[in-house]
Amino acid sequence: MVFLYGMDYEVFTVNCLQKTANIINLMLTAFLGELYMSKLKSVTHTGSVFAPSPEFLNQANLTQEKLNELNWKAQTDYTSFWGELALEYITWDKPFTKILNETNTPFYKWFEDGQLNISYNCLDRHVAANPHKTAIIFEADDGHVTMVNYQELLAMVCRFANGLKQIGVKKGERLIIYMPNSIEAVVAMQACARIGAIHSVVFGGFSAKSLAERITDAKAAYVITADAQERGGKTLPLKANVDEALQILGDKSPIKSIIVNKRTQEDCHFEKAQDIWWHNLVKDQPDTCEIELVNSEHPLFILYTSGSTGAPKGVQHSSAGYLLGAILTMQWVFDIKIHSDIFWCTADVGWITGHTYVCYGPLAVGATQIIFEGIPTYPNAGRFWQVIDKHKVSIFYTAPTAIRSLIKIDASLPKQFDLTSLRLLGSVGEPINPEAWLWYYEVIGKKRCPIVDTWWQTETGSHMLSQIPGIDKMKPGSCSGPIPGIMADIVDESGNLVKPNNNGYLVIKRPFPSQIRTIWNNPELFIKSYFPKYIANGKYYVAGDSAYLDSEERFWILGRIDDVLNVSGHRLSTMEIESALTLHPQVAEAAIVSKLHDIKGESIFAFVVCKGTACPVGDKAHELSKELVKWIIKEIGPIAKPDEIRFSNSLPKTRSGKIMRRLLRSIARNEEITQDISTLENPAILEQLKKEV
Ligand code: WT7
Secondary structure (H helix, E strand, C coil): CCCCCCCCEEEECCCCCCCCCCCCCCCCCHHHHHCCCEEEECCCCCCEECCCCCCHHHHHHCHHHHHHHHHHHHHHCCCHHHHHHHHCCCCCCEEECEEEEEECCCCCCCCCEECCCCCHHHHHHHHHHHHCCEEEEEEECCCEEEEEEEHHHHHHHHHHHHHHHHHHCCCCCEEEEEECCCHHHHHHHHHHHHHCCCCCCCCCCCCHHHHHHHHHHHHHCCCEEEEEEEEEEEEEHHHHHHHHHHHHHHHHHCCCCEEEECCCCCCCCCCCCCEEHHHHHHCCCCCCCCCCECCCCCCCCCCCEECCCCCEEEECCCCCHHHHHHHHHHCCCCCCCCCCCCCECCCCCCCCHHHHHHHHHHCCCCCCCEECCCCCCCCEEEEEEEHHHHHCHHHHHHEHHHHHHHHHHCHHHHCCCCCCCCCCEECCCCCCHHHHHHHHHHCCCCCCCCEEEEEECCCCCCCEEECCCCCCCCCCCCEEEEECCCCEEEEEECCEEECCCCEEEEECCCCCCCCCCCEECCHHHHHHHHHHCHHHHCCCCEEEEEEEECCCCCCCEEEEHHEEEEEEEEEEEHHHHHHHHCCCCCEEEEEEEECCCCCCCEEEEEEEEEEECCCCCCCHHHHHHHHHHHHHHHHCCCHCCCCEEEEEEECCEEEECCCCCCHHHHHHCCCCCCCCCCCEEECCCHHHHHHHC
């Protein structure tokens, strides 16, 4: 398909045959410990390239010249590249003398003899410069708005930090934060940073059982929570889950106190011996609090994430290196202008995106940002667009899954709002399919706003691959290339670069400041997961994604290594098939899982959500199935055609918007559902998904 557009911006229509007739012998199953030889079918990609406007470039933080300079510096003098940036962008109490210590690989240390405080860098230094500048515009679920400026936010953080100290919280101790997206959640995180305590935020949609698991692993002594949370007009309990988690832990509970913020009017169970109301804790506290100096490598936080198997892993981040990644990407990728931008990252603080681009990045650069409590579809699917209009948002960062579901519900809603304040759009979390990209670009960005498709992970702490807005031409679905200083490449198992258009492992070859330091309490698993011996002999950071570079050196992410299917010896990416399906005019969303097959090894099972309200049944469903099979044969080839297609009104997703693939796999395979479905946003969908047409 070739997209043709008007003359108001430059469009390069490229019809490139990518991955042509390659038969790649690639061994991608190292994570499973087995070796499969696979042949990759050639895939034809047709796409347009979109150039950002000269107006954007004229005002951009990074000009082509500056970018070249940065890249050159990183290539020629890697450690001073980072050292100079760390001195320029971070306020140090004691500057470092060593930049990078690589003696105990892969436990790298950055700026190790430097001392700083993260909360000072996020608050005090801006209060000194501009105390009344708005730091946070909080948009509650019901539309109520609360604003705090930098001075007020600092005072809130200090009072809460003093309260924590008063109840005995010590530097290095762990606190679980189990709160809704709120100013208070940011205050709690910043207060921990101020006193050198380590936070571990657990997303409010996790169950009591998951919470208990994380409390135990982190050996946390405190939980900070709220009575309940407001989401989509519903009041959902939080404190009750904490109580239940403690009940599960029984005598083994390491928790000394629970601090409870009163968010709603609901009653909640309260026990005088261990529960403390937030408002009582801060009531008589002074609004200044001395910072605790920490070393650069002091753990700022632990954030649990799922691996391919078993229990969640506690990803441990550093202080200075992490902060540097957050600041630089706010400057380079989000092109932040602190005097004029209203920045909005829609992520919840429970995820890495909410850590880096809600709690730390925007504050560290002194920006004004929106924090949103609600969901994109409440009170209707125009909520995002309404909030952009209401607060004159200029930088908007969200996930493709949100975009796709809003298109499905009502693609015409944005027309009702004034979106002219927008100047930059961002996407994160999964590859964005070209159709959603184009809608985002045209309907939301009005063809004026560059889109940065940012690839990164909980483990990388900040963006790794992205367009540099104003400079890089955009090809929908690709996240362009590494940002300055990130030595990303695509290699085979021996660590050799793979040729353009051939799949391989996405690796980062040199240590970088914002990377994961270890898995909490499990250094062996850290090495095994991210520096596995069977890829380049453990020399590189292995992201766990397969990807390829096109002939123009653009990165295309194919998906997690563990989401790769093997059908009749052909290796296929679930994301690739999904993207092809969503190009079909009737398809809003699709998820591909595999089903065990006697002859082929695995067969492809597709779950499809159609546009509009009606989900096809009976003959209509059969007809559409046939058509989609033909479509896939046309888009990718016969090897990628689904054996079964099931239609439903929506897909099972976590509250952060990730499709629950393992759950779909169990449904496709008619297995009993054993996985935790407590974070499922829409549990009612399960019955429909189980039904054959
Ligand atoms: C995995 C990391 C990074 C914050 C949110 C997710 C996938 C992430 C992209 C993108 C294609 C992407 C990768 C990665 N991913 N961003 N722009 N294009 N895929 O963090 O839960 O740690 O997941 O998300 O597969 O490995 P996470």
